[in-house]
Amino acid sequence: MNDEGSAAATSTRELEWDTPMYRLAVAQLDATAERMGLQENIWHRLRTPQRAHVVSFPFRKDNYTTVETVFGYRVQHLTTMGPTKGGIRYDADVDLGEVTALAMWMSWKCAIMNLPFGGAKGGVRINPREYSPGELQRITRRYTSEIIDVIGPDRDIPAPDLGTDEQVMAWIMDTYSQQKGYSVPGVVTGKPIEIGGSLGRKEATGRGVVSCIVDACRHLGIGFEGARIAVQGFGQVGGATARIAASLGARIVAVSDIKNGIYDPRGLDLARVTAHTAENRGLEGFPGADRVSNTELLALPCDILVPAAIQNQLTEKTADRVQARIVAEGANGPTTLEADAILDARGIFIIPDILANAGGVTVSYFEWLQSLQHFLWGEEEVNSKLISLMQGAFRDVVGVAEQSRVNLRTAAMIRGVGRIAEAKRRRGIFP
Numbered sequence: 001m002n003d004e005g006s007a008a009a010t011s012t013r014e015l016e017w018d019t020p021m022y023r024l025a026v027a028q029l030d031a032t033a034e035r036m037g038l039q040e041n042i043w044h045r046l047r048t049p050q051r052a053h054v055v056s057f058p059f060r061k062d063n064y065t066t067v068e069t070v071f072g073y074r075v076q077h078l079t080t081m082g083p084t085k086g087g088i089r090y091d092a093d094v095d096l097g098e099v100t101a102l103a104m105w106m107s108w109k110c111a112i113m114n115l116p117f118g119g120a121k122g123g124v125r126i127n128p129r130e131y132s133p134g135e136l137q138r139i140t141r142r143y144t145s146e147i148i149d150v151i152g153p154d155r156d157i158p159a160p161d162l163g164t165d166e167q168v169m170a171w172i173m174d175t176y177s178q179q180k181g182y183s184v185p186g187v188v189t190g191k192p193i194e195i196g197g198s199l200g201r202k203e204a205t206g207r208g209v210v211s212c213i214v215d216a217c218r219h220l221g222i223g224f225e226g227a228r229i230a231v232q233g234f235g236q237v238g239g240a241t242a243r244i245a246a247s248l249g250a251r252i253v254a255v256s257d258i259k260n261g262i263y264d265p266r267g268l269d270l271a272r273v274t275a276h277t278a279e280n281r282g283l284e285g286f287p288g289a290d291r292v293s294n295t296e297l298l299a300l301p302c303d304i305l306v307p308a309a310i311q312n313q314l315t316e317k318t319a320d321r322v323q324a325r326i327v328a329e330g331a332n333g334p335t336t337l338e339a340d341a342i343l344d345a346r347g348i349f350i351i352p353d354i355l356a357n358a359g360g361v362t363v364s365y366f367e368w369l370q371s372l373q374h375f376l377w378g379e380e381e382v383n384s385k386l387i388s389l390m391q392g393a394f395r396d397v398v399g400v401a402e403q404s405r406v407n408l409r410t411a412a413m414i415r416g417v418g419r420i421a422e423a424k425r426r427r428g429i430f431p
């Protein structure tokens, strides 16, 4: 096969990572590649991960007698653009297909933002809520040891995702540094400030989501101030999105966690919600608001809906009932292909995940730069650089959408895949 050659099609059904979520990521790529007339060999390279690591290891529970076998993954989708970058999630349902799909989305996301990274993602198949902090620390350190040869500041840089946080990043950084014999802050991003984290990283994904919503409102002629926003998920992404949007004058009418949702059409008092969540490890028992399920939340009367929990929330069954005019995807993959078509046909403006939640990896990039230089930027500087890159990316994607007469998801994919294809073409094939 030469650089211009075609590729023999591989049936994805035979592959280890073939799962519904992987198929969603591939279907999005296929539709984009077809529309772009993407060179076939590049198209086929992008459908599969360049490297996929599966590990299993023993872990001793606090009672000392029970030993469990834990499964972990790290997938590096594309090494063409620079080191790979992507979060690590702790979730009982995580599998190789999910991690592969998430790694692919990271590749497009980094390319849309013009960041010098390929996509990666990792996962450990546990329910983090079932383990003590000591147990989580031991799982994290052993998982890090298992993947230590494939991560590193020049190689692959993890970050927080579903079920992991800055403490988990600190344990990864410490384990990696202990093995190297010196401190290596650049091996992860999203770590605590005290060990080289960046100011503004914790809220960065939410800040980016809000930046896109503000731009979308302006684009559609909808007032942002007083707009009613429903947020599914009140974690790192959903919590920050809700707080920042409220601070700019929007009305947060609903939020949820894994078990409960709360709704108040007059707007929730987020300081109270945040304090209650911290005290009770969730929204259970929050007084003075109606209770709604996670599914009901999606259909509430609101102007803007932000799914910011997990994948596959907007489906054939729920998309018909969405009342919002804008859907801003804080989570990765919250909308199935069928739901995407339904929302599109109903004229609902979807800000796709690969654009809407790209603020996280953008400030991760800033953190990586600061860690490599052992230098701390001010918070104002971080936030204003983030907003400026997010606004630029939004304008750019809207421009592609208008020029190619496609929706924002397809436009974002065209931009991301197009940049990667051009880099691949320039680098050629080895040997």
Ligand code: NAD
Pocket (backbone or CB within 6 Å): 160, 161, 162, 163, 164, 205, 232, 233, 234, 235, 236, 237, 238, 256, 257, 258, 259, 294, 308, 309, 310, 311, 330, 331, 332, 333, 357, 358, 360, 361
């Ligand atoms: P998190 O663990 O901090 O919060 C997740 C929230 O969703 C919590 O409120 C949790 O209770 C809820 N949740 C968990 N499982 C659920 C379920 N089965 N049903 C309904 N709700 C559930 O995670 P996060 O980091 O905020 O990530 C949320 C989403 O955003 C994920 O899709 C993640 O991949 C994506 N994302 C995160 C970042 C980041 O910087 N953390 C960046 C980009 C995208």
